[in-house]
Amino acid sequence: MENKTRITGLAVGMALLVSSAVPLSAGDVQNYTDTTELTEHLKGKLKSISALTKSDSLPVFYLFLDTFYNPAEGVKCVLETRRGREEKYSDKNGEVLFWVPRSQRSKVKFNAYCSQPVNHYSSAMGCVPIGDSTEVVNLGFFGSIRLILKLMRETRQAPLKMSYGMPEIEGEGIRVLYPEKYKSEAEVILEHEKKCKAVIDSILRMRLMPLKVVIEEEQAPFGLHFDGGWWTTARMQSGFVLGTLPHEWVETSLGVIYLDVTSDYSTRWIGDGLANYTMFEIEKRYHPIGLSYLHNEEWSGYDPEKTYDLKTWKGGDVTDLGGGRSVGMFGYLIAPYFWAKVVEKSGNPQLIPQFLEELRASENKSSDTAIAILSRLSGLDIASELVITGSELRENFGRYWPSPDTATGSDE
Incomplete structure (x- = not known):
């Protein structure tokens, strides 16, 4: 499979999603x-x-x-x-x-x-190429409006793609649907996602939604998918199978089962934070080259003079994918680091599963409630721990996710 550098949570496409529970x-x-x-x-x-x-x-x-x-x-x-x-x-x-x-x-x-x-x-989902991650992050307001108009034009002419009737294989809550000639590729994806699930279970011990992956016959410039699942091509990329898929699986499950993302947009440090934390752990084991982009010290986020408060990291939208200027897209690195740091400082390897179960059972699932629960379970001042400087991140990030030069593990 190919390697591809990317920031998970921000694909080189734009998703259009309608969902309810x-x-x-x-x-x-x-x-x-x-x-x-x-x-x-x-x-x-x-x-x-x-x-x-x-x-x-x-x-x-x-x-x-x-x-x-x-x-x-x-x-x-x-x-x-x-x-x-x-x-x-x-x-x-x-x-x-x-x-x-x-x-x-x-x-x-x-x-x-x-x-x-x-x-x-x-659900209804589509994907259209719109450029690299830097271009997407820096769209600005008028750039975002142009993107919306482009998406509207593309979708009106896009073919409808359905997976019903396709052959499929399944196991452990994972289904992979595929055209007949791509059975071997489907088997590879299924085995990879089983490995990802084992890591998710060991770290989070959370309830998961079913995962549905669909292999396309060929990649069209744009397609609308209306029967759920995550669509990919037979020419799989390690970053998607071992990165994007487990990230979205965890984030979606957290949003549906554990959080109330419709009423509190400030719990992104939990949803995207734990999704990327788990993804980094998966890549450390099975795709260490995927961690290479995390060690680019030219990123402005590594500026030792900057301070980030994850409590202000909001859910993104098409006009502000980063979710606020205070944290922005760098939250995809800061939030996983926060979780790794808190688990280590608490001395409790079961901290995250215990936290998630209490949050799931709580009627109030706000960010403030989550902070109170995590503070009590960890013995730490979580509100303070959520404030992280660029220098702290630079000095400690590699202890949890070393660069590919020093990492051990398989690669695809």
């Missing part, structure tokens, strides 16, 4: 007496999709998971339009797919019936 009512196993009304949710989803594509038929994809975030099979879904009524059940992967005529997108009714509490998710 809403508890459904429990109904009678035989009669499905309880109904969850999803009509308004679906109308909003179709409105978003119709703005992305000119397609005459709009895909409606839902993923249903139980309260342990395992696939929920057999959820009955009924879609009604003026053209008729269609009934389907979620499959063994908890997935269901409908197609709605574009002309009927505002005239739909959609209900889900189930026999257990479940959550539902839906």
Whole structure:
């Protein structure tokens, strides 16, 4: 596989994502007496999709998971339009797919019936090359507007790509779908993600969402994917398989199961921080060359005169991918360092799993609550530990993730 330097969390493409997690009512196993009304949710989803594509038929994809975030099979879904009524059940992967005529997108009714509490998710994702990471970070306001307009033009003409019906292999909550001729590549990805999962389990011991990876037949300039998962090509890159995929797997699972990212945007030090912390540990073991870009001391973030407060690191958006000037994109290095430092200073190798479990059980999942929990468990002043200088980072970062010249481990 190829090596490729990148900052995880910022791909050389732009993702367009529509997702939700809403508890459904429990109904009678035989009669499905309880109904969850999803009509308004679906109308909003179709409105978003119709703005992305000119397609005459709009895909409606839902993923249903139980309260342990395992696939929920057999959820009955009924879609009604003026053209008729269609009934389907979620499959063994908890997935269901409908197609709605574009002309009927505002005239739909959609209900889900189930026999257990479940959550539902839906997504739409696309990727278009927009330049290297430096270019993306320095877009500025007007550059961001130009990027948005470019994406809008690209998406309207983009083909819709679906993975339904493709062969697949699976194991340990990981599925890899592939064109027939790429079975060997799919097997390689599955084995790599199993190794990544073992590292995640050893460090975080957290609940994970199912991971779905789809190999494309060929790479188009732009494509819209409406049935979930992370899409890649058969010409895999180590940085994606051993870096981006585990990062996004951890970050997505944290956002859905442990955090409330819709109401508190200042928990990025947890989500992206732990995702990159885990990714660095995976790369240290299996892809040490991927750590090389972390040791570029010409980066302004290594300026010993600078001070960063991770409490101010907000979730990014298309006009500010860095999430605020105080920390910016350098947070992808500072936040993992914070976690490595805190675990070491606490002397408790199980600190992160204990912290995550308490945070998951807490009704209040704000950054302040997380700081209080972590302070109590670690015996440290976490609010102070979250303030890190450039000189501290420069002096200590290599102790946790050495440069490839001194690192030991395999490489792809």
